[in-house]
Amino acid sequence: MQFFKVKTVEETFALIEEKIPATEAAEVRELDRALHYILAEPVTAKENVPGFDRSTVDGYAVRAKDTYGSSESMPGFLTLAGEVKMGEVPTDEVSSGKAVYVPTGGMLPAGSDSVIMIEHCEDLDGLLNTYKQVAPGENIIRAGEDIREGEVLLEKGVKLRPQELGALASLGITHVTVYRKLTVGYLSSGDEIVPYHTEKLLAGQIRDINYLTIAGLASEWNVDVIYGGIVKDDFAEFQARARELYEQTDCLILSGGSSVGAKDYTTDVIQSLGEPGVFVHGISIKPGKPTILAMADGKPVIGLPGHPASAMIIFRLFGERILRRLSGEQLERKPERIFAKITKNIPSSMGRSDYIRVRLFENAGEWWAEPIIGKSGLITTLVKSDGIVEISSEKEGISQGESVPVIASR
Amino acid sequence: MQFFKVKTVEETFALIEEKIPATEAAEVRELDRALHYILAEPVTAKENVPGFDRSTVDGYAVRAKDTYGSSESMPGFLTLAGEVKMGEVPTDEVSSGKAVYVPTGGMLPAGSDSVIMIEHCEDLDGLLNTYKQVAPGENIIRAGEDIREGEVLLEKGVKLRPQELGALASLGITHVTVYRKLTVGYLSSGDEIVPYHTEKLLAGQIRDINYLTIAGLASEWNVDVIYGGIVKDDFAEFQARARELYEQTDCLILSGGSSVGAKDYTTDVIQSLGEPGVFVHGISIKPGKPTILAMADGKPVIGLPGHPASAMIIFRLFGERILRRLSGEQLERKPERIFAKITKNIPSSMGRSDYIRVRLFENAGEWWAEPIIGKSGLITTLVKSDGIVEISSEKEGISQGESVPVIASR
Numbered sequence: 001m002q003f004f005k006v007k008t009v010e011e012t013f014a015l016i017e018e019k020i021p022a023t024e025a026a027e028v029r030e031l032d033r034a035l036h037y038i039l040a041e042p043v044t045a046k047e048n049v050p051g052f053d054r055s056t057v058d059g060y061a062v063r064a065k066d067t068y069g070s071s072e073s074m075p076g077f078l079t080l081a082g083e084v085k086m087g088e089v090p091t092d093e094v095s096s097g098k099a100v101y102v103p104t105g106g107m108l109p110a111g112s113d114s115v116i117m118i119e120h121c122e123d124l125d126g127l128l129n130t131y132k133q134v135a136p137g138e139n140i141i142r143a144g145e146d147i148r149e150g151e152v153l154l155e156k157g158v159k160l161r162p163q164e165l166g167a168l169a170s171l172g173i174t175h176v177t178v179y180r181k182l183t184v185g186y187l188s189s190g191d192e193i194v195p196y197h198t199e200k201l202l203a204g205q206i207r208d209i210n211y212l213t214i215a216g217l218a219s220e221w222n223v224d225v226i227y228g229g230i231v232k233d234d235f236a237e238f239q240a241r242a243r244e245l246y247e248q249t250d251c252l253i254l255s256g257g258s259s260v261g262a263k264d265y266t267t268d269v270i271q272s273l274g275e276p277g278v279f280v281h282g283i284s285i286k287p288g289k290p291t292i293l294a295m296a297d298g299k300p301v302i303g304l305p306g307h308p309a310s311a312m313i314i315f316r317l318f319g320e321r322i323l324r325r326l327s328g329e330q331l332e333r334k335p336e337r338i339f340a341k342i343t344k345n346i347p348s349s350m351g352r353s354d355y356i357r358v359r360l361f362e363n364a365g366e367w368w369a370e371p372i373i374g375k376s377g378l379i380t381t382l383v384k385s386d387g388i389v390e391i392s393s394e395k396e397g398i399s400q401g402e403s404v405p406v407i408a409s410r
Numbered sequence: 411m412q413f414f415k416v417k418t419v420e421e422t423f424a425l426i427e428e429k430i431p432a433t434e435a436a437e438v439r440e441l442d443r444a445l446h447y448i449l450a451e452p453v454t455a456k457e458n459v460p461g462f463d464r465s466t467v468d469g470y471a472v473r474a475k476d477t478y479g480s481s482e483s484m485p486g487f488l489t490l491a492g493e494v495k496m497g498e499v500p501t502d503e504v505s506s507g508k509a510v511y512v513p514t515g516g517m518l519p520a521g522s523d524s525v526i527m528i529e530h531c532e533d534l535d536g537l538l539n540t541y542k543q544v545a546p547g548e549n550i551i552r553a554g555e556d557i558r559e560g561e562v563l564l565e566k567g568v569k570l571r572p573q574e575l576g577a578l579a580s581l582g583i584t585h586v587t588v589y590r591k592l593t594v595g596y597l598s599s600g601d602e603i604v605p606y607h608t609e610k611l612l613a614g615q616i617r618d619i620n621y622l623t624i625a626g627l628a629s630e631w632n633v634d635v636i637y638g639g640i641v642k643d644d645f646a647e648f649q650a651r652a653r654e655l656y657e658q659t660d661c662l663i664l665s666g667g668s669s670v671g672a673k674d675y676t677t678d679v680i681q682s683l684g685e686p687g688v689f690v691h692g693i694s695i696k697p698g699k700p701t702i703l704a705m706a707d708g709k710p711v712i713g714l715p716g717h718p719a720s721a722m723i724i725f726r727l728f729g730e731r732i733l734r735r736l737s738g739e740q741l742e743r744k745p746e747r748i749f750a751k752i753t754k755n756i757p758s759s760m761g762r763s764d765y766i767r768v769r770l771f772e773n774a775g776e777w778w779a780e781p782i783i784g785k786s787g788l789i790t791t792l793v794k795s796d797g798i799v800e801i802s803s804e805k806e807g808i809s810q811g812e813s814v815p816v817i818a819s820r
Binding site for chain 2: 031032035047049050051052054056085086087088089104105106107141145146147153154161162163164165166167168169170172174190191192193196197198199201202203204205206207208209210211212213214215216217219220233256306307308312337338339362365366367375376377378379380382383385403405409
C-alpha cells in the first residue's frame with residue numbers, strides 16, 4: 001500500500017462526503033419509539049395547529065376596541081356575557097360592550113378578537129372593570145399559527161429530537177417513516193490483546209478497552225454495536241472473522257493492527273472485503289495517524305489506530321461523520337463545536353491537524369480550555385478531559401488567550 | 411396558596427440545591443451496560459496500567475545514549491540483537507551498542523530506556539543505521555503511567571462516559587456499583603386534553619403533546635418515563651391518579667392545570683401527596699411563570715406549565731437540575747451552555763429571567779444566535795431552534811452583538 005499518500009484532515013472529510021452514501025433502508029416506527037431516528041420522508045401537515053383560535057391566558061375574550069383608553073385610573077366597563085368551558089365550543093358570543101371569560105387554552109368565542117388578562121380586570125357582580133387596553137390579536141393564538149395545513153412541517157433527513165416528536169404529535173401523527181437504526185461491527189486484532197474481563201494479565205498482554213469506548217460513542221449516536229471479539233495476528237482467521245462481521249452490519253470497525261508493524265494485515269483484510277476499497281491510508285493528524293478508511297461494496301470500513309485515546313478521537317471525528325452520512329441525516333442542528341480560549345501556547349506543525357485534550361472551565365462569561373498533558377496511549381487523559389481542541393493544519397500552533405474550536409464530550 | 415411569592419430563577423436553583431436529595435439506591439451493573447450511569451462508590455486501581463513498560467511506536471528499543479549524535483548526515487551504528495513479539499515477554503536484552511526490534515504496544519526489553527522509530531533507522535543486514543537521536547523515555551509508556559496501583563481512578567458521583575468505561579476496562583473491572591436509573595411519572599390534566607393519537611379533534615380539544623417532549627428529554631438524560639395518561643379536571647380523580655403514579659416513580663411530573671384558572675387543582679393535589687410540599691409556586695421567568703416545584707415525602711413533584719414550549723423550556727432548566735441532583739451525579743463535566751453573539755437587541759424586564767429560542771450559526775469562528783419569533787404556545791418555535799438564550803433577571807435586555815449564554819439542544 002506504499003502508493004497511498006497521507007491525507008490531511010480536510011481531504012479526509014471531503015473524501016467521506018464523496019464516498020459515503022446515505023442509507024436507503026427505512027422502516028415505520030411508532031412516534032414514541034422514534035426519538036433520535038432520522039425522517040426518511042417529509043411530513044406535511046394535514047390540519048391546522050391549533051385547530052381553532054385559542055386564548056393564551058386566563059382572561060376575558062373581548063373586542064379590542066372596547067378596551068381602548070382603559071387604564072388603572074380610568075377603567076373601562078364591560079358586561080359579562082358567559083364563560084367558555086375547556087374543551088368545549090363556546091355557546092356565548094361577544095358583541096360590542098360584552099366580555100366572556102375564557103381560561104388558558106380555551107376556544108375563543110365568536111365575535112371576540114383578543115383576550116384581556118384576568119389580572120387586569122375586576123369582576124363586580126357581572127360588571128367587568130378593565131384596567132388596561134388590549135390590541136386585536138393580543139393574548140390569542142390563531143388557528144394554524146403554529147402549523148398551517150398543507151405546509152411541510154419536517155423535511156426528509158431531519159433527526160427527531162423531543163420537540164420534533166411534539167410537533168408531530170400535535171398533528172395526531174402516531175407513526176413515522178424513518179431510516180432504520182444502523183449497526184456497526186467491532187473487531188479487535190493483535191496477539192497481545194485479551195478480553196477486558198481477563199482478571200490476571202500475563203506479561204506483555206493488554207485488555208481490549210477500545211470496544212467499550214467505541215461502543216459507548218456509537219450508542220450515544222443511536223447506533224447498535226456487534227462485538228466480534230479479538231482475533232490473533234493470523235491473516236486467514238482475521239479475514240474470515242472480518243468477513244463474517246461485515247456481512248451482519250452496516251459498517252465494520254477494525255481496531256489495532258493499523259500501524260506499520262510487520263504483522264499488519266489490516267489493509268489486506270480490508271481490501272479483500274470489496275470494491276473500491278481503501279480511500280484513506282494514513283491521516284496527517286496527531287494523534288491517530290495510522291487510520292484507514294475504505295468502502296467495500298457499499299459499506300464503510302474503518303481501521304482505527306490501537307492507542308485508546310487515538311482510537312476514540314479518530315472515531316469521534318471521522319467515525320461520527322461516516323455514520324451520520326450513512327444514517328441519512330441531512331440537517332446538522334446541534335453545535336458540534338464550541339469556542340474556548342486556550343490557557344497556554346501550544347506549538348503544532350503546518351500541514352498536520354492536532355487534537356489536544358482539554359479541561360473546560362467557565363470564567364467571566366467565556367469558556368477556557370486547559371490542555372491536559374499526556375501521551376495518546378493514555379486513556380486517563382480522556383477521562384480528565386471535557387473535550388478536544390482542534391489546531392487545523394494551516395496553523396503553526398495556537399497562542400495563549402486565542403479562541404479555538406472545541407469538540408465537547410457529551 | 412396566595413402566600414407564595416413568585417421566585418426568581420436564581421432563588422429557584424438555590425431551593426433545588428437545598429431541597430432535592432441524592433438518591434441512595436444503588437445496583438451492580440455489568441460494565442458494558444453502564445453507559446451514562448452514575449458511580450455510587452469510588453473506584454481504586456488494583457494494578458498498574460499499563461502493567462509493563464511499552465513502546466508507543468514501531469521501532470528499536472535502545473539505550474538512548476547509544477543514539478546521541480546520530481543524524482541524517484552522520485548516522486549511528488547499532489547491532490540488531492533480536493525482536494520482541496507482541497503479547498510475549500522479550501527474550502533478548504539490550505546491552506550497550508545493541509538494539510532490539512519492538513512493535514507498537516510491545517513490551518520493552520530489559521536494558522533499554524527508549525525506542526527509536528523505524529522511520530529513523532535503516533536495517534542493513536543486522537547492522538542498524540540510526541539517523542536521529544532519542545532521549546531516555548522517548549516513545550515509551552512506563553508501567554503505571556496511565557493509572558497507578560492504589561490511586562482513586564474515579565470518584566463517587568461521576569457519570570460514566572465512554573472514556574470512563576474504557577479506563578475501568580483497562581483495569582479488568584467487569585462490574586460497577588452505580589445508582590439505579592431514575593423513573594419519572596408523567597400525568598396530563600385538563601378537560602380539553604386528548605391523547606395525541608386522537609385522529610379527529612372536536613372543537614376546543616388539543617392533543618397531549620407535552621408527554622412526547624418531556625419523555626424525550628428524560629430519555630436523553632437516561633431516565634425512564636411512565637405515562638399516567640390524561641385526567642379530567644376532577645379533584646378526586648386527579649388526586650387518585652397522581653398518588654398511584656407517585657407511588658411507582660422517583661419523581662412525579664404534572665402537566666397543565668398550573669395556570670391560575672378556576673379549575674386549578676394541581677397545587678392541592680401536590681400538597682396532598684406528602685410533606686413538606688410546595689416550595690416554589692410561580693417563577694419570575696418568561697416563558698413558564700406558572701411552574702410549581704414540591705417535595706412530597708422525599709420525592710420531587712414538578713407542576714409544568716401547559717404551553718408546549720414553556721413546558722419544555724421549564725423541564726430543560728429545572729427538571730434536568732432536579733433529576734441530576736436526584737441521580738447522585740456530583741461532577742458536571744459537559745458544558746451545559748455555550749456562548750454566542752445575539753443578532754439583534756432584545757428588551758427584557760429587570761427581575762425576570764427571559765429565555766429566547768434561537769437558531770445558531772457559525773460565522774468567522776464564533777457562534778451567533780438569531781432569535782426565533784413566536785409565542786410560547788408554539789411548538790414549532792422549538793422545532794426551528796437550536797437552543798435557548800438566557801437573559802438573566804439582573805439585565806434589562808441584551809444588545810446586538812453582545813455575547814450571551816445559550817443552552818443548546820442535544
